Amino acid sequence: MPERILTLATKISTLATVKVDEIQKVTKATNILALNALIEASRAGEAGRGFAVVANEVKEISGRVTVIADELRELFRQEVIDLQETAQRVRGSRLTDLAGYAIELIDRNLYERSCDVRWWATDSAVVEACADPTPERCRHASRRLGVILDSYTVYLDLWVVDRDGRVIANGRPDRYPGAVGASVAGEAWFRDAMATRDGGAYATAVRRDGEARGPVTGVLGIFFDWEQQADAIVRGLRFTDEERARTRVLLLDSRHRIIASSDGAGVLTETYPLVCGGKASGAYVNEAGRMVGFAVTPGYETYRGLGWYGVIDQAPRAL
Incomplete structure (x- = not known):
């Protein structure tokens, strides 16, 4: 709709300019004829006096038409400007709303991800692996994470990391076999998760016994399929x-x-x-x-x- 208004405003402006220009051409021609008539009336002397009166009237009317045409041109110009500005505001408001909608979708998506990771950080398999990372517990945590991933399409992988920043389990070891044993101690998301009270969008602290205020024993991190x-x-x-x-x-x-x-x-x-x-x-x-x-x-x-x-x-x- 804003684009149609802009197109219409441009057409109106062009049409008004053309028509006003035509009016002014006619009035100029009329002025020339009136001037010629006055000259001929002057040459005719007394016999041309009545014709001179008519020529003066024609010249005056032509002048009034010129003024009206100029006023009409300015009126159209201002109205078209107002119409264009209104259309631009409507267009801008629409694009702003769409931009807001897009970023709100991302916010909602990331909020849901943050809820997921905080919930899964209390899973018994994850909690037990962080508390005592024996091979069996880590394998159990990996299997549990795999089950979780099978229910979602928005994640690439889930990692369980111990307090020292070493990955001890992941949900897709077949796809990402090099994850376990890798160190993420220098990653900002790991440090932030270790320090956080309630987690963030991508990682959260795992706490002893899954208690909300328990001692931090590790981190659960998610790899979100952002591109898709x-x-x-x-x-x-x-x-x-x-x-x-x-x-x-x-x-x-x-x-x-x-x-x-x-x-x-x-x-x-x-x-x-x-x-x-x-x-x-x-x-x-x-x-x-x-x-x-x-x-x-x-x-x-x-x-x-x-x-x-x-x-x-x-x-x-x-x-």
Whole structure:
């Protein structure tokens, strides 16, 4: 609808300009005829006096028509500007809403993941493996994690890590045979999980006896199938085929690095030049004339979000 309004406004502006120009051409021609009539009336002397009165009336009417045409041109110009600005606001609001919807889907998804990992960290097999990582308990934990993974399509793997940062069990040892025994002690997600009170989006502390405030005995980490989930979101927003051809849907991290893109370009290699001006959401037209709608992650329930952005970058419709 905003695009149709913009197209209509442009057509009205063009048509009004053409018609007003035609009126002004007619009035100019009328002025010339009136001037010629006055000259001929002057030459005719007394006999042309009545004709001179008519010529003056014609000239005056022509002048009034010129004024009306100028006023009409300005009126159309201002009305078209107002119509275009309204359409741009509506378009910007729509793109902002869609950007917000995209990032909210990510927030909800990550919130659900954080709930999953906190729940599974209390599973007896995981708790016992961290408390006493014997080979049998670790194998049991791996089998238990495998059962969990069989029920979900959004995870690549689940890892159980001891207090020293050594992986002691994973849910898909056949797919990732090198996981067990690897050290993740230097990874930020491991350190954050060891220090957290209630877990995060990707990892949480495992506590003795599964108690909410028990001593930390290890970490349960998840490997989320981000590419598949993000791709479904950035490609799944509702656009017409015509809109989709000139629209780019993006997910950005807190540093504006592209982490998902509907055209597959720039992922993890491109930083998007987002101009948010300190706002949580909004829309603007960039230097290339493209409309950009954006929204920062609002968080969901107890999940505060990661400062990510949803962005819709759309070229104007071809006239």
